[in-house]
Amino acid sequence: MRDVELSSQQKERLVGKVKAYFDEELQQEIGGFEAEFLIDFFIRELGASLYNQGLFDAQQVFNEKMDELGYVIQELEKPEL
Template structure:
């Protein structure tokens, strides 16, 4: 897995959400610098779990669609004697 890279706009939006969360839910102020450190921490420590779950979900979907396609191909078969 490659490192998670966020655009400046995405980072700014996430920083704002973290700051809002800390203010609303924890009644604490957090600076943008600290929020960016949290983003980096979560990306490094928790990101791989979400990444792996995404791969597992994609694998499951791929398997389901492959089975559907197999049945559709079987329906196209002509009877032989």
């Protein structure tokens, strides 16, 4: 698995969301520097689990679509004489 790397725009947006969450839900202020460290912590600690769940979900969708494709192919079969 590759390390999760966020663009500066993505990180900036997440920092804003973390700061807003702390303000609205916890009635605490958090600085941008602290919010960025918190984001890095969550990525490091939760990233692999979320990544693996995404792979599992993608595999499930892929398997469902392959089953559907199998049925479509069966419908294309011509009767043998």
